[in-house]
Amino acid sequence: MKSTCNPCPGWLDAIPSNWEIIPAKAAFLERRQRSRTTDVHLTPSQKFGILPQEEYMRITGTRVVLNLEGQDNMKHVEANDFVIHLRSFQGGIEWSSLPGKVSMAYTVLSPRGRNVLPAYYRWTLKSLAYIRELSSTTDQLRDGQSIKYSTFAKVPLPLPPLDEQRAIADYLDHETVQIDALVEKQEELAATLRERRRSVVDRELDSGSLGHTRLKNLLDRNDGGVWGEDAARSEGTVVLRSTEQTVDGRWRIEDPARRSLTAKEFKAALLEVGDLLVTKTSGSSKHIGKTTLVDEHVSSMSACFGNFMQRLRARSGTSPKFLWYCLNSRAVREQFDLLSTTSTGLSNLNGSTIGSVLVPLHPESKQYEIVDHLDEQTSRIDTLIAKAEEHIALANERRSALITAAVTGQIDVRTAAQKAS
Numbered sequence: 001m002k003s004t005c006n007p008c009p010g011w012l013d014a015i016p017s018n019w020e021i022i023p024a025k026a027a028f029l030e031r032r033q034r035s036r037t038t039d040v041h042l043t044p045s046q047k048f049g050i051l052p053q054e055e056y057m058r059i060t061g062t063r064v065v066l067n068l069e070g071q072d073n074m075k076h077v078e079a080n081d082f083v084i085h086l087r088s089f090q091g092g093i094e095w096s097s098l099p100g101k102v103s104m105a106y107t108v109l110s111p112r113g114r115n116v117l118p119a120y121y122r123w124t125l126k127s128l129a130y131i132r133e134l135s136s137t138t139d140q141l142r143d144g145q146s147i148k149y150s151t152f153a154k155v156p157l158p159l160p161p162l163d164e165q166r167a168i169a170d171y172l173d174h175e176t177v178q179i180d181a182l183v184e185k186q187e188e189l190a191a192t193l194r195e196r197r198r199s200v201v202d203r204e205l206d207s208g209s210l211g212h213t214r215l216k217n218l219l220d221r222n223d224g225g226v227w228g229e230d231a232a233r234s235e236g237t238v239v240l241r242s243t244e245q246t247v248d249g250r251w252r253i254e255d256p257a258r259r260s261l262t263a264k265e266f267k268a269a270l271l272e273v274g275d276l277l278v279t280k281t282s283g284s285s286k287h288i289g290k291t292t293l294v295d296e297h298v299s300s301m302s303a304c305f306g307n308f309m310q311r312l313r314a315r316s317g318t319s320p321k322f323l324w325y326c327l328n329s330r331a332v333r334e335q336f337d338l339l340s341t342t343s344t345g346l347s348n349l350n351g352s353t354i355g356s357v358l359v360p361l362h363p364e365s366k367q368y369e370i371v372d373h374l375d376e377q378t379s380r381i382d383t384l385i386a387k388a389e390e391h392i393a394l395a396n397e398r399r400s401a402l403i404t405a406a407v408t409g410q411i412d413v414r415t416a417a418q419k420a421s
Contacts, residue, residue, distance in 0.1 A: 011133040012158055016409040020159040027116045027157050028109040030149040031081060035074035035101030042077060042100035044085035050077075050096040060284065074101040075108050080118040082109040082125060084147050095122040107149050120165035123172045124157065124407040128400045158408060168406050171413035179399045183392050190388040194248065197381045198330045204374050205329055209360040216355030218323065221313035224280075224351050225305040226261060226269045236260045238303040240271070242279040245292045248385070249328040253298075261304060269304035269311075274320035276312040276327065277305055280349040288347045289336030291327035293320060310351045322367040325374055326359040 012021055043056040051059070077083060077100050084107040085092045093109075095118060102108065111118050124130060134147065137154045160168065216222065226239060236258035244253045261269070271277075275294040279287050291312075305311060312327075314320045326332055335357040340349045362370065405411045 010156075011129040012156065012408065014408065014410065015158050016160070018161065019164075019409055021156050022159045024153045024155055024157050027112055027121070027159070028082065028152075029112050031076065031078070031108040031110040033076040035076045039074070039076060039099065039101035041074075042083075042096065042098075042102050044083045044092065044094045044096075044102065044106065046092055046094070050083060050094045050098075050100075052098075052100065073104055075104055075106065076100075077102055077108055078110065080111060082111075082118075082121070083107070084109065084152065093125040095125075107147060107152065109149070109152070115159065115162055117162060117165040117169065119169035119173075120160070120407070121157070123169065123403050127404040127407050129404045129408060130155065160409065164409075164413075168413050171416065172403060172406055175402060176399055179395050179402075183395045183399075186388045186391045186395070190385050190392075193381050193385045193388065197248075197378055197385075198328075200377050200381070201325055201329050201374060202331060204370055204377070205326060205331075205360045208366070209362055211361050212358040213361045214355060215312075215323075215327075215357050215359050218315060218318045218359070219312055219355060220315040221311065222351065222355050223268075223311055225307045225309055225311065226259065226265050227307050237266060238301045239269075240277065240298070240303050240305045240309070242277075242282060242287065242290065242306070242308045245277070245279060245287075245290045247287075247290065248382075249290060249292050249324065251292055251295075251298060256301070256303075257306075259304075266304060271299060271303050271305060271311070272313070273299045274314065276314070276320060276323060277309045278312060278327065278349070278354055279308065280310045280351060280354065281308040282347055285337065285340065285342070285347040288340045288349050289327070289333050291324060293324045310349075310354055312354070317364050319364065319367040319371055321371045322362070323359070325371065327357075332357055332359060 015021070041053040042050050043053045044050045045056060045060075048056065048059060077096050079097060079099050081096050083094050083096060083102055085094060085102075111121070133155050134152070137151055237260075238256045239259045239261075240251075240253070241257055244251060244256075246252050271294045273294055273296055277292050277294065279290040282288055312323070314323055336349055336354075339353050339357070340347050342348070406413055
């Protein structure tokens, strides 16, 4: 069932003339076998690929929901199978190096035939060009959904000669290792800078303090956000999510979620400049307690906030930004860690408990003095962090472009490998 439509419209319009284009069903079958008693529970992830669940939790510090309903509710996976997981709209088709079992919510793909080399398709199914083509076949696909086999089958796949598949896989294995090493160094640098930043903040906050006070003594409001599923993204009120808070306590709002809210909900959850939003529920304990300050840009969006976050509003005589520095300090984050609990795979921080954390006590005039000093000191460090993140982004862009070019035959990997050596 091979097709040789070359050139072919879409993502494969410029493949080499000696390559074939085949239906996805000719390359992969859907595996629907029930899991076996000896199968290890596997967890697919974009960052780490497919790992045994226990190893994934150990590496990430994240607890996942354990499947307690028995093996009849899980799917069997063989080594060299591919699993389409719940981040499928972002390219979540992962290759498995080991057998095991996964949730019934996932789609399992089994390579079909000797001329389908898993090592090559491991890269092809993660290429940006393929992901975009696959996304174009789906409507309103979002986080928490897995692409079905029938949808996967809509996008044709390239079939280079087997020796070229091996050459491309070997080339990408080699080249991406080098790029990943550069990214890792920049990530380590950014982590070191963030640690230096926390130390600067901790020292400044504690210097000359009159002692400590409970956070609740400095607050005018302490309340939760709105519940509800995302509505169409072009309609409704913007509702900020904890996933849009960075580890540095800032905003990264690229595709805002919108919900239809009643007038009462809107009034109760409408954000003002100076409000602080604290992550109180997350699948990862390291995100608990992340605190972000609402600035003029966010306020101008007439945004509300979701129930995974808690809104804090400083009382008169307290600097909101001083509290922002306090809540992102090492000392307070450690208190949040102690106060949080874990249930059904989620870490939780009770909204009322947040007010019990201890923060440094300073007069109002001293608070603004501290803020000015910290703004000056941390801005230098933030500039260095931004440069490291820029290098990471550029390296990842190069990595993505290289993968797409290689798996679609836009570069001769043998010639490129010789030049590199």
